[in-house]
Amino acid sequence: MYITKEPAELQRRADRKVSGLVALPSGLNITMYLLQEGFITGGITMYRKKVLTLILSATLAMTALSACGSAREGSAPAEAPAANEAAADTSADAKTDNAQDTSEAAPAGAGFEAGATIGISLPWLGTQNWKEAETMFTEQLTEAGYNPIVQAADQKVPQQQQQIESMIENGAKAIVVGPIDGTQLGSVLEQAKAAGVYVIGYDRLIENTEAVDGVVQFGSVRTGVMQGQALLDGLKEKKGEGPYNVELFGGGPADPNAPNFFKGAMSVLQPEIDAGNIVIVSGQTDFTQCATEDWDNSKAQKRMDSLLAGNYSDKEIDGVLSPNDGIGRAIITSCEDAGQQIPVVTGLDAENESVEWVWQGKQYCTVAKPTQDLVAKTVEIINSLQAGNGMPATDVSTNNGKIDVPIYELDPVVVTKDNAKEVFANDPDRMALLK
Numbered sequence: 001m002y003i004t005k006e007p008a009e010l011q012r013r014a015d016r017k018v019s020g021l022v023a024l025p026s027g028l029n030i031t032m033y034l035l036q037e038g039f040i041t042g043g044i045t046m047y048r049k050k051v052l053t054l055i056l057s058a059t060l061a062m063t064a065l066s067a068c069g070s071a072r073e074g075s076a077p078a079e080a081p082a083a084n085e086a087a088a089d090t091s092a093d094a095k096t097d098n099a100q101d102t103s104e105a106a107p108a109g110a111g112f113e114a115g116a117t118i119g120i121s122l123p124w125l126g127t128q129n130w131k132e133a134e135t136m137f138t139e140q141l142t143e144a145g146y147n148p149i150v151q152a153a154d155q156k157v158p159q160q161q162q163q164i165e166s167m168i169e170n171g172a173k174a175i176v177v178g179p180i181d182g183t184q185l186g187s188v189l190e191q192a193k194a195a196g197v198y199v200i201g202y203d204r205l206i207e208n209t210e211a212v213d214g215v216v217q218f219g220s221v222r223t224g225v226m227q228g229q230a231l232l233d234g235l236k237e238k239k240g241e242g243p244y245n246v247e248l249f250g251g252g253p254a255d256p257n258a259p260n261f262f263k264g265a266m267s268v269l270q271p272e273i274d275a276g277n278i279v280i281v282s283g284q285t286d287f288t289q290c291a292t293e294d295w296d297n298s299k300a301q302k303r304m305d306s307l308l309a310g311n312y313s314d315k316e317i318d319g320v321l322s323p324n325d326g327i328g329r330a331i332i333t334s335c336e337d338a339g340q341q342i343p344v345v346t347g348l349d350a351e352n353e354s355v356e357w358v359w360q361g362k363q364y365c366t367v368a369k370p371t372q373d374l375v376a377k378t379v380e381i382i383n384s385l386q387a388g389n390g391m392p393a394t395d396v397s398t399n400n401g402k403i404d405v406p407i408y409e410l411d412p413v414v415v416t417k418d419n420a421k422e423v424f425a426n427d428p429d430r431m432a433l434l435k
């Protein structure tokens with residue numbers, strides 16, 4: 001074997017040999033030429049066909065990389081946690097390995113190296129489930145040998161877009177996203193797809209884009225049905241015969257889960273409203289009237305204060321539909337402040353404080369959607385992708401406005417004082433709160 005020391009000669013040979021196949025940036029031609037001539041093999045046997053595959057994939061990768069670079073121009077630098085630096089150090093290796101993998105397998109089912117960088121983009125850390133996800137993803141991905149970059153975006157869409165861009169730049173092979181706004185990530189996720197990154201939605205649907213491979217969640221309409229049914233059961237159990245005075249709350253309108261929780265609950269409550277068994281005293285029954293911007297508990301508490309002041313000076317409130325635990329506790333506090341008896345209030349997340357309140361009989365119920373199960377399911381999917389087995393099969397899908405997205409759905413559980421010990425039997429932390 002020989003490699004000429006004369007760069008111009010090397011370039012000339014490379015261009016003659018390789019450029020007939022496909023137009024390449026000239027520096028890359030040299031690499032391809034050396035590969036084709038067998039001067040460098042990268043540990044794998046190179047046949048002409050494989051060289052062509054490699055050329056094509058390398059060209060795609062370079063196009064994607066330059067697209068990422070230009071998309072980032074002009075944007076503020078994303079937060080750079082220590083993990084990002086580590087990821088940046090390994091990303092060059094990762095890209096080389098990826099080019100080799102691509103030559104061995106079809107891109108659709110292409111696996112990636114065992115220690116790959118995995119991005120986790122969370123919407124915020126304002127409720128317990130997201131804090132748990134932050135910790136559990138970091139622990140479980142590290143344990144499985146990956147290099148996790150876990151970030152939360154404080155309810156700010158541009159921040160989440162930048163964090164995802166930076167994950168792509170750091171060579172992430174899969175990015176898991178709990179979107180702040182289900183409709184606002186299309187272009188950055190399309191960049192991810194162009195770079196060959198798998199995109200998995202976490203807990204929330206990613207809407208209006210083809211750039212999503214699947215979503216892991218608890219089924220938001222189903223969860224809402226449970227909340228509506230639990231409210232009705234609680235009213236019958238705690239308040240005797242109807243009609244019942246009730247108010248309705250929804251979650252953050254940008255979160256694709258929130259309208260679905262509300263829709264599911266209303267499928268149970270609307271017939272009772274129509275029959276006169278439930279009276280919405282304020283008359284506010286549209287999601288837009290009931291939604292709580294950014295899932296902000298203090299905004300929910302203010303709305304409850306004014307609903308009570310405006311409608312309940314001479315009435316007792318019997319029940320309130322709450323989309324999650326934080327808002328549920330805000331509603332209960334508002335009722336206490338207004339001198340009302342505590343109404344039947346629903347929730348979601350089995351947050352520690354609400355588990356205590358359910359146990360004390362202060363909050364009627366919550367819905368448990370265990371973060372450890374959702375994270376474990378997501379890591380299982382990442383392992384399947386890493387091994388080159390693609391996305392696991394599932395029978396469930398949801399149309400996101402553009403495509404039918406495969407959904408990996410887990411089962412939520414309604415928790416009341418009656419079944420709390422049963423539900424949390426395998427959760428020592430929550431069990432410890434039942435005393």
Ligand code: BGC
Nearest residue numbers: 127129204255257295324349
């Ligand atoms: C999640 C809930 C959470 C809420 C606010 C929803 O998308 O499903 O678990 O309480 O966001 O963070």
